[in-house]
Amino acid sequence: MFEYAPAPESRSVVEIASSYGLFIDGSFDGGKDGDVFKTVNPATEEVLAEVASAGPEDVDRAVAAARRAFGTWSALPGAERAKYLFRIARIIQERSRELAVLESLDNGKPIRESRDVDLPLVAAHFFYYAGWADKLGHAGFGPDPRPLGVAAQVIPWNFPLLMLAWKVAPALATGNTVVLKPAETTPLSALFFADVCRQAELPAGVVNIVTGAGDTGAYLVAHPDVDKVAFTGSTEVGREIARSVSGTGKRLTLELGGKAANIVFDDAPIDQAVEGIVNGIFFNQGHVCCAGSRLLVQESLFEPLMDSLKRRMATLRVGDPLDKNTDVGAINSAAQLTRIRELSEIGSVEGAERWSPECQLPDRGFWFAPTIFTGVTQAHRIAREEIFGPVLSVLTFRTPDEAVAKANNTPYGLSAGIWSEKGSRILAVADQLRAGVVWANTFNKFDPASPFGGYKESGYGREGGRHGLEAYLA
Template sequence: MFEYAPAPESRSVVTIQPSYGLFIDGDFTPGKDVFKTINPATEEVLSEVALGAPEDVDRAVAAARRAFATWSALPGAERAKYLFRIARIIQERSRELAVLESLDNGKPIKETRDVDLPLVAAHFFYYAGWADKLQYAGFGPDPRPVGVAGQVIPWNFPLLMLAWKIAPALAAGNTVVLKPAETTPLSALFFADVCRQADLPPGVVNIVTGAGDTGRYLVEHPGIDKVAFTGSTEVGRQIARSVAGTGKRLTLELGGKAANIVFDDAPIDQAVEGIVNGIFFNQGHVCCAGSRLLVQESIAEELLDSLKRRMATLRVGDPLDKNTDVGAINSAAQLARITELSEIGSEEGAERWSPECSLPDRGFWFAPTIFTGVTQAHRIAREEIFGPVLSVLTFRTPAEAIEKANNTPYGLSAGIWSEKGSRILAVADKLRAGVVWANTFNKFDPTSPFGGYKESGYGREGGRHGLEAYLA
């Protein structure tokens, strides 16, 4: 048995400026007010960032509108050159960006390095390939860009959500004003530098940092033609109300409460790896996290024993340590929500278990946790916790599994574990979820569409389908 030895990634590969302005019309400009962004693992201030005001949003939308005339008129093959260039620069600077993302977000470096950054580059490469083939995308023989897109992204995958939004918008000939999350603005501001390095024409991409009010100004701005939002269902509802009747296009990718269904013929060890990946990847800060485990009663005891053994090996700690499996919770506010719902789970009678693990003294931390004895009436089985907390329910028949899986206001994702292909296909067909994984979980690909049903939103991102909302 090897002893654990830390393997820290160097912080020196990335230079964080003491302050950042707003990226409008190809240049950084100061804002009137600023806010601080911190490292959630240490609570150290990383930088001061400009707080976008209504007049800043006005300037950004005006810059995007001016740039739209020339950008949309470029042949698709010319737009593709810029997207290919951005993708290559992201690959060249991937180590720098991975460290930055771990510092600002709290997620482990091995996730930013091996998952986030390769996917970010892949999305730009993929949509660069579509830029001169839009007439073959299936949305009419002569599709046109919509105009100026206002995009608001969350803190859980800051750079990846940026890529999901910006790459298809630019490929289709639109220009963009993007508002990153208040707690994770740095990688978007670094992306602004990538745009300049790629010689992207000024105004094609504008980045306005700020909090909820800044996002609301952007969404409600009369100069915006298309709104794309990823975040909570509650904010998604507010956006849908504000956009209703304006003629703006809208896509929403919202919360989830995914069922991960394990049948009695599933390969147990493989399923356990999928369960761990489904709920503890990115500290459970994943809208499609497999936060409800539905396990067939006959194998429940065996599977839970195996799961607990595996959880005991998870390393919680420094996100920049290459051995870390579970990093820091993104903010004090999110930690408070996870803690509150977990305490409610115990109060309502579910049995709580966490492996022994020492948590750092500073920063925002929560041990990987499972609840057994959970019923569908428990709040932890109904509400999105958005943290490393798993609710375990059991079922006896496939019909019961399907009924329990669909008994949720959400419909973003699901997982099925079984050795029978016919069973996987039959169950997947009955699940009301936008993405269903078979014998795996949390696997993403730029060629595959992603999105939800019901309170998980509407519209699709990724794949050919991801172009539709950006084409008229």
């Protein structure tokens, strides 16, 4: 194994204020309730900033600002709205180094991922939907589709800025205005985005950002003057939101949890498959709703694949998220680390065989070594429940029908992967999988032109692509 000299990205490229307010009607203020919370760096547990927590009165002000702005924003010709979206996309590109460092500090993900994956995709989504803004009549939703009004958007902590882009870009392109609540543990990139909006001279009130915990999100979702709710997060919270908006006439899209099957057939190229398996579960520390957390391996390939996978895992570098050599960063929070540990212990207690490469974890911060479990059955909790961490459960199968049955034996239906040299087999199996996204001989590849979403307990509605416009059009 090569020894890598430290290659840290400088945190001085981004300026983090000691405190942040709410972004309402084009400006920052401290909030009427006066409550604050702290956001910490999960790699060191150092406090990064103090952030205002929005209460009911603050949410009222944000929704009122979005409502006032809606009339003029929705009346703009699509080509004019597109100019703002293009401008936002270019500013994000220009400031991508700042944003990547900020995201890694607040979230814990490796700078290589925030720099090379998250930020390019964020800009790409704004560019893509800018292109749609003056073509809505040709999108297949009628000759003159109209915006819904005020969109309440609640996003998770695993891809803070990318989830913002997935929601804000189509909402603005279609003429809606937005009140967005970022996750409590990762508010900083959304607040930085507020500054991007000001730099782009976006009209006041078109985008409003209210920070806080679950209570703030609940106030926002339940607000009577909100026309559309978009949520990405846990299935449990998604159920609560669905109940709260039931009967209100609000449009709702939910992108929830997953327990994706990554199916490897005996004719798959092993080295390529191993890279896809590693990317499928250890990318972003496994904090990915569509992570390939269940590996289904054809029996005859099991031993050589496991040998190769363990060799590859031994080369993964766990540590400082700002080091450009790091492959696996910090777990986002103490609460998430506790859940990962608890479910992993349950896996061992239930009889699965646990393995991790030798790995020296830092003394401070929230860390978990990349882990695989073999000898897993469909009855094990680690095969049924979303762990949302760098933990892979390995099951075996003999026939394609058995692989499909095991892959579909889950309450989730967000994503899946298939590895085989036979195109006919890939197509036949993909057609039987109950998953919103199926990758063939790759995993975790995203494109703004491609729709994303799930079935069953993974939610409903699609984000991305032409389909992503529909959720914001009457």
